[in-house]
Amino acid sequence: MAEIVIRNLRKEFGNFTAVQSSSFTIEDGEFFMLLGPSGCGKTTTLRMIAGLELPTSGEIYIGGEEVGQMPASKRDIAFVFQMFALYPHMNVRRNISYPLASQGMPKAQRREKVAEVARILGIEGILDRPVSGLSGGDRQRVALGRAIVREPKCFLMDEPLGALDAEFRERMAEELRALHDRMGATTVYVTHDQLEAMQMGDKIVVMNHGVVEQFGAPQDIYDWPASMFVAEFIGSPPMNFLRFGGTVETGASRVDLGGSSLEVPMVRQGASGDLVFGVRPEHVRLVDGADYRGEIVATEYLGTTQIVTLATGHGELKARVASDQPARVGETVGLSFNGQTVTLFDAASGRALPTALNEGVLANG
């Protein structure tokens, strides 16, 4: 198992730059997520780590060795694709042992290895079945087995759960994560699903248009997004943006929104012009007395919580509140925000303003 270091990695396809100068470190044993919308460069990055694409410039270190220009076969990695490709004419056992056979491992040792992998994956019962009759989940487990059996330096996975339906996907996600916790293998996982990334990852890289927007622990990225893109891409419903114009001085701990003075974390670097007050739905409360007001446009019941959509003087806002709190469409209510969770953005650049609370996270990348 190994640490993976990506330094100034860049990939151009003709005039198109798929990945621009990315740098991040995947620590040994980490479950690492490459997250972003389609076309953001996450799969290209993964393919460069695998050796399926060669970088235009920059370096890739796997376990201390620079492998950027090395062929895939020399890198000792295992790749699991979205479409699990199994050999249809072989049974489960032969599918799993195939990579070992091609390495020339003796038969007895192969049997032992396959048995061990089958036990980890819970597929001992189907080893002698043909793969053609298997369920989607079992096929995915066999594909994983074939990747695990070689004990590579790291696993690279390209949306391995993308083709599964929602309920089953949730289960496989848990299974994969539990498998990782048992084996401790460095894993790089590509997904466009923010919930999957939050749920499974130790660390997340959020990419957009070939650029690394932010890199860090899931909760840090959720709490302290570095850009409006990250704030909107992560979280459901996403972070609310209340747009306002004006000046925020360095050292300020309140901002003025249409005459209401709202608390924010102490600003380390002021800005002026078009600004954005960013607050997550669960940090908005409906309070009679508050002087910032909004009109309830819709409510959505979700069991213990409900999502209340409000129209405010600075745009639409969603609040996640307890479902037993009365909220009637058409009513105008006061809104209070947990100031210690607010992120301010500069609308033109889309970047977060550094504050006393987010500067540690932003310094991470």
Added chain:
Amino acid sequence: MAEVILSGVTKRFGATTAVDDMSMTIADGAFTVLLGPTGAGKTTTLRLIAGLEQPDGGDIRIAGRSVTGETPAERNVAMVFQQYSLYPHMTVRENLSFPLRSPMLRTPAPEIARKVGEVAEVLRIAHKLDNKATALSGGEMQRVSIGRALVRNPAIYLMDEPLSSLDAKLRSDLRVELKRIQASLGATMLYVTHDQIEAMTMATEVGVLDEGRLVQTGSPREIYENPVSLYVAGRLGLPRINALPAGLFPGAPSGAATIGLRPEHIGHGEGQSSRVVRVEHLGDQTRLHLELEGHDIVTLTDVHTTLAPGDTVAIAPRNPLYFDAAGTRIQAARI
């Protein structure tokens, strides 16, 4: 708009009973959602009401009259399918007007123009009326296909997972939109889905289906808080309700085989000690995966918890639900 009543409706396909003795009333102006997994009989129910399938038994009444002998056109229902099918060679305006041009309706041209304008306004596609249908995004196409149902004045709108092919963001926007439209028109709506979020957020009434049988109806809150069976309890709520042997915690009533604990119905700090297996930070909530005597339990904790795998947490049920061996709720046992 009108009331729709199913009484004892049954539909078989060979040896499979797709809809089994179903009785339900969709009240005038209600937004009723049928919720169930694939194969539960949701779509068949819609098709029976629309007249695209004939029932093997039972009766369907729309606005007081039995419609089982009527053709789909005579029933005056509007159906929206999962896959939007627009006329690709027509503009949005022509697509929306098409149902009104039916020889059966004979709508005068100014009336058509007024209706189409109104619906386009409601669906926020007025600025796209003269675009070709093929020049629209997926979300816009689905709105046009919903609009094509809305221009008519049917007895009921039947919708078959109309949002399932859209991406998450658009889906959440259209959920709010559809509910707003339904409320502002006072429309009667029967909407089928396997997505519990859609059912909870939009419905005035939810019907839960299990293998062709309607097992419970009620408001989303009633179904969530007061499920009649373990099956129903598992259909609503994310993360899913924990179903554990009743004897795992003290206080189970006699006859209880299973205790159902929603993740938010587990108190921390006292009770049985369980081991933390995994801490899952989802941003707005943090899930704790616990292990208690070999059973997996999922619960929620403080977003910025310092708990880590291997730690011990004492847990005790709060407002548990009890079920008998057949999965039926033991009602009297609320503590």
